[in-house]
Amino acid sequence: MTGASQRSTGLGRTRPRPRFRWRWGRAGLAVAILGWLTFALGPYVWMFLTSLKPKSELYTSPVQVLPHSVTFLGYKLLFTTTPFLRYFLNSAIVSAGTVALATVAAVLAAYALSRFRIPGKTYILIGLLVTQLIPSVLMVMPLFLTLRTIGLLNTWWGLILVDTAFALPFTTYLLTGFMDAVPKQLDEAAMIDGCNEITAFRWVLAPLLVPGIAASSTYVFIYSWNEFVYALTFTSTTVSRTLPVGLRTFIGEYLIRWDLLTAGGVISVIPTILFFMLVQRNLIAGLTAGAVKG
Amino acid sequence: MVRTSAPRSRSLNPRLRRRLVPALLLAPAALLLVLVIGYPLVRAILLTFQNFNMLQPSRTTWVGLQNFVQVFHNPVFWIAMRNTLVWVASAVSLQLVFGFIGALLLNQTFFGRDVVRGVLLIPWATPSVLVALMWMWMLDGNYGIVNELLVRVGILKTFFPFLSSPHTALPTLIMIDVWQGIPFFAVMLLAALQAIPLELEQAARVDGANPAQVLWHVKVPLLLPTILITTILRLIWTANYMDLMFVMTNGGPGYATTTMPFFAYTEAYRRIHFSTGATAAFVQALLLGLVIIVYIRILRRQQVV
């Protein structure tokens, strides 16, 4: 690319650095990002500070911002007196499984919807959306029956299947859209060069889908990680209970264990951040550079 | 048809293959959806025409449209309808606008971008019970940090009970939902932005367009499919999202934060009239169905389907 500065992104690819034309360019960006960070993270900072305070400092007037005496007791109790680690493991397995299954099924379906002419395609698309229309609280009972009949209650697989089913429609739509954006000539060009459909997909289409898969897998992970109603109903013991359900057990009738809740809360958001930080590296422009011309 | 050159398969008859391959590709997704969601969905719809008693399922009978009549005569149903409209329209539009701005911001290069991208995701990634409790604590009418800051800065004179007042309860929940939803839109639109071939942007720049024009005339049209599907689904999900109400206000004060899914839930599980709950949800589903129809029309016009 003539004239543009090259910059290595660490993945062996280079791309030109976008330039700014706005006058207050960098400063404005910094202000905007910092403002957004404050709005997004403020509550967590407050929750973290609260988790460090001993109970005596919680209800003060005026409100005390920083803890005067720091205690990590909440965290200690969280790991020693509750099955928190087990809840964490269950959530991790269910979410990983859901991401895997949903991505595979959605990629296949999206390829069919994007690259083939299917009779009744409209109905399929409508059908996908229709599955999202009824609130989960009303679908719980018949679903419970189904899982009980198959024998998947209180298992990871039961939750994986249910979460995958509900996450599929959006994932499929998203990936179909991303695939549609890649011109069919690319496939054809590859096949003229000697590929069959599968290798054309592997070498041409899939790399261009990476931003789409990054986004959709994030969505599926988060959906599954946070899912509550089905996780509550289809699990009965710590064997398969997930984090959101576990967190709710810290709220009793006459007691709210703020120490466990805030400690657990802080820890439960960490995996998603890590997941996305890993995945978002694929949200890089320029992967299609030269694709059409070449 | 995808292929223009001679068929390469060695095994199957090409016409059979043409039919079989897409069917096989769609099979896993289709199977999962039909088996898992199919039965509950059909059952829920059938229930709107029956008087299902959860506690004595064998005594269920068909009652035709009686549930609909009952539900339409309930003033709380109409309150819920109105609240849902306000809830969905405000929450989704605000998320979309700010999420889009967010995507544009995250599309730029800056120091620490990787970390920032990951970290800004947290509101969307947090279990709703935690979001609800965090904000309840922050908005507390006696000890909340939000009140404290607003008073210190001088915007408020005394602490205000956000969740106790019928005029501010729903807007407060809307604000929290927007807070949760901005990262969602930001991520989806960021991915779509990244998928736009650079040459298109560069070609436009070469033709003399400034960044704003590039955005509006080149990028946004390419982003439209993503914007559409994300918004449509977000509309549907938001319409059905009642976790915040459940934990923070229990539909109150009064019925100020009672939206349709919450109303359906209380009918089904607290009044133990499962069928009226299902009916209310079904009415909402029909209305959302209209939205879907509009969407499909738009797709048709773009000749996608």
Next chain:
Amino acid sequence: MTPASRFKRVVLMTLGALLLGTVLPLSQAFAQGNKTVVNYWLWLDDSTDPVWPDLVKEFNQTHPNIEVKYQTIPLSQYHDRLLTAIGSGSAPDAARFKDWWLGEFVSNDLLQPLTSYIQQWPGSSDVIQNLWSTGKTSADSPVYMLPAQYITFYLYYRADRLKAAGLEPPKTFAEFVQEAKTLTDPAKKQYGFALRGGAGGQDQWYAFMLALGCHLVDGSGAVVADSQACVDANQKYIDLFRVDKVTPPTAPSDGFAQIIGGFESGITTFAAHHVGSSKSLTEKLGDKLGVTNVPPADPNKPATMMAMSGNVVFGSSKEKQAAFTFISWLDSQGPMDKMSRSANGQLPVLASVASEPYYQNNPFFKLSLEQANYAVAWPPLPGVGYVASQLWQASMQQALLGQITSQQMMTQIATALKQK
């Protein structure tokens, strides 16, 4: 990462998850022996409290041919889970239960009448006699719920504040309002009474209604919630917020955390609650904590409400005898004592346990036990579940905010209570 290796990884992960997910339930299946299995559900106030799991272990050890498998469910979802389980034919054998739900479940024939089992149970004579009615739906109905733990509502007060103002604990409602007014100073963020208008506040409200002379049902069981006496009593309660202004401005939506947290930290001087919170409040406030009756309109007619949580056996259970053995064992001296002494222990239903020094010497338990002689529970009507979990809050908040009148609120409640 190339698409190929990514795909491989995905496949491997899926297979791995498949393997794990299949192996685990299989291993569980092999663990079962030839014992009678009783499935028991409960909710826990403090999920880290080991008392219950220990009790189950103790029972399983001392009863070698019965195995109790328990499942804990957060209280806010407890009722829903029960309904879902029943609706899909997989109810547990026995479960911890609230008296609110008695009417609903009995009118749908879901609970096993326990009278015949109780007659053969030697420990039945130890149960405080007038508590049996909390497990029945009428004077001559069978016993459906075995009483286990209960509470009565009383009034906490800040002894230091009253002393500083030269006041005695209020003996009548009128005195109570007066004292609350004296001790209200919005500028200092101090208010008289922690009125609970949010979810769960119906118990406290009911206690005040009873103290002010309102009964929801009359002697024959007919609903009289919309009587003039009740409308007036309700109006007095509403006035605490609207007219007397002795409550924090957040009262309409205040829930348990706000009431107790506010009282602990000094926002309010009076707060109504029960023995379940006495331990933690004593830790926090020590001598500053005082307790007295819910102030009645007439000092000669004290009244308050009681809430019973007991155990039930479901009619669909295939192990009714074993289930009853378990729940009656919970009502024996040792386990009962352990439950009541735990972090959120409530009042023991056994006379032998209640007479022990631990309870008699504790002012909170003592007062509650005295109140148990006249405390009234929610009527065992099918509509009570709905009122307690939803309608009361919506109506109360509307009344507090002036959107409806006291008459309208009581009519709404009466209508719901009359529902079959």
